[in-house]
Amino acid sequence: MAADKESTQRRVYVLPTELVERITKFQADMQLPSEVEAARRLLDEALKHRDDAEAITRRFIERLKETRMMSDIAKDVLVGHPLIDQLKISTGSISFGMTTGDTVTVFQDGTASLVDRHKRSFSINSDGKKTDDEIPF
Secondary structure (H helix, E strand, C coil): CHHHHHCCCCCCCCCCHHHHHHHHHHHHHHCCCCHHHHHHHHHHHHHHCCCCHHHHHHHHHHHHHHCCCHHHHHHHHHCCCCCEEEEEEECCEEEEEECCCCEEEEECCCCEEEECCCCCEEEECCCCCECCCCECC
């Protein structure tokens, strides 16, 4: 319970009535237990559309610090993400492709390699920071 309180924040927002009605309809349609859960899911889904390869990779690497089960992290972070169109699970690494054309491989040691849509390759260290050295092809 204490861990939940530390990882959440209470906020109050004033929303237009029409938007609240849409959230309430979504809650009913999805049979969610509360408006808060409905709003949380809608916000999360909308924000995922703003993600890029680096943000998703950092999220994966941060979770890897909590658990070493890469397949569980892939399920939570990658599966169902609207920008992920490929997923490959290998021994010691997980690779994913994005609708943007970027591809990423995350390794068990918490590092990653990223190839962007322009075929530029970068490394990301276990702190989630992109290294300055671009790796040419």
